[in-house]
Amino acid sequence: MIISINQFSTGMPDFLSARDTCHLLGISRATLYAYVSRGLLESRPGPDHRSRLYLRQDVERLAQRKQAGRGEARGAAQSLDRGLPVLETRISLIRPDGPYYRGRSAIEEVRAGASLEDIARLLWDCGEDDPFTMPLSAWPDPVAAxxxxxxxxxxxxxxxxxxxxxxQERHSFNSAPQVRHRVAGTLLRQNAALLVAQPPSPWPVHRLLAHTWRPGDEAFEDLVRAALVLCADHELNVSAFAARVVASTGAHLHATVCSGLAALSGPRHGGATARAYALIAETLQAASPRDSIAARWQRGDDLPGFRHALYPHGDPRAAELLERLRTHAPDAATLRALDAIVETTEEISGQRPNIDFMLAAICHAHRLPATPALVMFAAGRLAGWLAHALEQQAQGGLIRPRARYAGAPPATQE
Known part of the structure; x- marks a missing residue:
């Protein structure tokens, strides 16, 4: 039986013991440990370093899900936070070994040397059509400044x-697939150029970005290529869903791109790279990196760049980038420090790095500021937003879910 949250709310500390957590959720200790192993809850060391504590807000959130009841309403409510699938797609699939793009492993595509443009052609289902053969024009006057x-x-x-x-795009609403692919291809490269304040370039996106930040560094260029491919899509994430909703209205591809960028601007999505960068900087500057991480964990602070709800045993995209960084890192001392952060954090918290951490780590290893981490994310993910927009408009239909009203009831008429 699930206990009402209100019974525990008054005077409740930020952390709960295992006993109180089980009581609140109406579960056994074995189920509690299973929840932790599946990534539904996090545990932290208790005051005696033998017991475990559980973050109150996570326990309350899980309890609310369980109390929501069964049936359609419960399923719909849970679907909004990494719950049940709500849309069919042929674009990408998330498995424990990483994302798959139209049935092909993103990690294997990286190892095979695929560029972001190659992945865009795959995600957009271009077939023999190559939307990147069209020449790019200079920025029009209203855009240039x-x-x-x-x-x-x-x-x-x-x-x-x-x-x-x-x-300036005369074919914004043209429904012919080849025309839409061409518009998407132009947008992919224009977006990359805008993100780094460069003129439109026929270069592959990874070369344009790498040349802007570290010209002449071929190893870095290949690392950027890998990061872009691994960021290209991740199923129905927040920004992809936003782009898909806008696309369902019939809006042109430029509008869907703007909606994805707007969603990415939040600190809980694209901003996670800046938070991970700050965590690395803070830890590297600490007298004892281990003590710095342990203190954060004991205080109940989160660890930006670690843990991913869809990869409870570790983000395979991050693991791939970490191995590549170890092979080509320009500064051995910084790489050892980054490795120490990863190892220490896993030892203390059980959490492994995610893609946000690795984008930030690439910047630290190459003496770059935090901004390129976000730019790599945004430049790569655009391929996925456009794929979802193209698929949604081909399928037709407006995405318009219903809300379950939980406010004050209407006043009764006397």
């Missing part, structure tokens, strides 16, 4: 310019 302004943050610069580019 914004596009070249490196003082603007990358997402804001890009979101300001793309609606103006849409005004």
């Amino acid at each position: 914004i596009a070249g302004n490196a003082d603007l943050p990358p997402l804001e610069r890009t979101m300001a310019a793309i609606p103006l580019l849409a005004l």
Whole structure:
């Protein structure tokens, strides 16, 4: 039997013991440990270093899910937070060994040397059509001043310019697949150029980004290529869902790109790379990195860049990038420090790095600021947003879920 949350709310500390957690959720100790192993709950060391404590907000969230009842309403509510599938897609599949793009392993595609453009053709189901053969024009006058302004943050610069580019696109609403692929291909490269305040370039996206940050470094260029491919899509994540909702209205591809960028701008999505970068910087500067991580964990602070709800045993994308970074890191001392952070964090918390940590780690290893981590994420993920937009508009139908009202009832008429 699940206990009402209100019975525990008054004076409840930030952490719960295993006994109170089991009582609140109405489960056994064995089930509690299973929840932890599946990534549904996190445990932290108790005051005696033998017991375990559980974050109150996580326990309450799980209890609310269990109390929501069964049936359609419960399923719909749970679907909004990594719950039940709500849409059919042929684009990507998430498995324990990483994402698959139309049935092909993203990690194997990286190892085979695929570029972001190769993956875009796959995700967009282009077949023999190559949407990247069209020449790129210079920025139109209304866009040029914004596009070249490196003082603007990358997402804001890009979101300001793309609606103006849409005004120059004569085929925005053309439904022919080859035309839409061409528009998407142009957008992919324009987006990358805007993110780094460069002119439109026929170069592959990974080369443009790497040349902007570390010109002439071929090993770094290949690392950027791998990161872009691994970031290209991740099923129905927040930004992909936002793009898909906008696409369902019949809006053009430029509008769907802006919706994805807007969703990415939040600290709980794209901003996670900056938080991971800050965690690495703080830990590297600490007198004792181990003590710094342990103190965060004991305080109940989160560890940005670690743990992924869909990969409870570790994010395979991060593992692939870490191995590549170990092979080509320019600074052995920094790499040893990054390895120590990964090993210490797993030892203390049981958490392994995710893709956000690795994008930030790549920047630290190459003496770059935090911004390129976000840019790699945004440049790569655009391929997925466009894939979802193309698929949604081909399927037709408006995405319009219903809300379950939980507010005050209407006033009774006397």
